Amino acid sequence: MPLRPLPSLAAALACATAAAALSGCAVGPDYHRPSTPSAASYKETPAGWKVAEPADHADRGDWWSIYHDARLSALMDQLDTSNQTIAQYEAAYRQARALVAEARAAYFPTLGLTASASRAGQQFSSRSGSLGSAGSGSSGISNSFSAGLDASWEPDLWGKVSRTVSAQKAGQQGAAADLANARLSAQATLAQTYFQLRALDATQKLLDDTVSAYTQALKLTQNQYGQGVVARSDVIQAQTQLQSAQAAAIDNGVTRAQDEHAIAVLVGQSASTFSIPPIPLAAEPPSVPVGVPSALLERRPDIAAAERKTAAANEQIGVAIAAYFPTLTLSAQGGYQNSVLSKLFTLPSRFWSVGPQLAATLFDAGLRHAQTEAARAAYDQQVAVYRQTVLGAFQEVEDDLASQRILAQEIVVQRQAVDSAKQALAIVTNEYKAGTVAYVSVLTAQTTAFSAEQKLASLAGQRMVSSVGLVKALGGGWNIAQMDREEVGSAR
Secondary structure, eight states: OOOOOOHHHHHHHHHHHHHHHHOOOOOSOOOOOOOOOOOSSOTTOOTTOOOOOGGGGSOOOOGGGGGOOHHHHHHHHHHHHHOHHHHHHHHHHHHHHHHHHHHHGGGSOEEEEEEEEEEEEEEEETTTOOBTOSSOEEEEEEEEEEEEEEEEEOOOTTSHHHHHHHHHHHHHHHHHHHHHHHHHHHHHHHHHHHHHHHHHHHHHHHHHHHHHHHHHHHHHHHHHHHTTSSOHHHHHHHHHHHHHHHHHHHHHHHHHHHHHHHHHHHTTOOTTTOOOOOOOOOOOOOOOOOOOGGGHHHHOHHHHHHHHHHHHHHHHHHHHHHTTSOEEEEEEEEEEEESSGGGTTSGGGEEEEEEEEEEOOSOOTTHHHHHHHHHHHHHHHHHHHHHHHHHHHHHHHHHHHHHHHHHHHHHHHHHHHHHHHHHHHHHHHHHHHTTSSOHHHHHHHHHHHHHHHHHHHHHHHHHHHHHHHHHHHTTTTOOGGGGGSOOOOOOO
16 A cells, blocks of 8 residues: 555644744843943054054954064964964864854754564463463463654744854854954964064173173283283172173073973974074064054954853843743654554554643742843843953053053163263273273173163063054954854864
């Protein structure tokens, strides 16, 4: 006998259509981005700095390329593929993306296939006719075979599923922004540590040159002492000055080694096998378009992450409110059942059932109210986190702008101080050779000149580090459009 479509499938389809017409009434508040404090311009924007044009909001990609350092670019490539912090956030992003797919699955019915076979026996007594009695009797053995399909679906009458999907989607976008923020933070840390290391290389060169200069000064005092012009104390003072400079040159290597090891960890390598050849810092910080404060809402991944988490918290309020309303479940079942296997798939063996189920909670001792209040409080908390993140972002930009402005002014003055100290040292050295001043004047001039040059090298490093901090504070080359197209195939 030919098989016919199960009536249950048509009935289930009709019920599903009716339920779908009732769906889409989402309860709970609709999300609106919370207001945040802003300003028309940055207070610390230096005169002559460029305001970003609209094109500057586009993804600039490798922001560190503005420093034109091939070694730094090579380290950035290693960081993007090997940094383990980025790998953690990349895995979290993939998890968030999977949770979106999991939430969307609730829109659709679940289908199941069942098949079973059983064999049962019963013993009858000939004397009493009761089951399981002692004595002779007859036994009955029966077989049962069945195969069927079952389906169930809970229509999204009150928007619980749609709210959950929206919350998970916002969570995915927040995870993408978290990943971008982790990558940007790691990149900025790498660049800042790299420039600190190069500043130490510059300091090391200064120390080495100072040791050479102090060595010549010691020879001068030794010659003067050999000629009976100066006392033995001048030679001892020159030796002390030289040895102090040698100790400082050695000590500088400790900090450099630590920075080198930190870079190794950032790029996912063992500190025991990683090294960077010493090259003194010679770069000048480039001009960075700063834009306007409101652009930070679009360009800072940490702000975007906080805002998306706020949106997710808002959707959870709707999920909690949906629990106040009854749930409707549509179920259908159909298949074949027979005691003879060969007759299983025949029309007389067919069975089916279909029907709705409505369930509502009448009393829960305030559980749903508490859950709703908790969701509202979680939203308020996330709003505060979002606003605090925005305020912190404004502070970081202002701090780095002020740092760039002040350090630029300080470097100009410090260069003048270095020139003056060198001139003073040359004059005092000549006067000492002529025997008109004591050696203590030479020591003082040497110390002043060295301190001035060391301060200048330190300021140059600080300015480069601050420049990287400003790029990071402005969001690097990121923008919110990347949340839906974040590439996560790196950092393994």
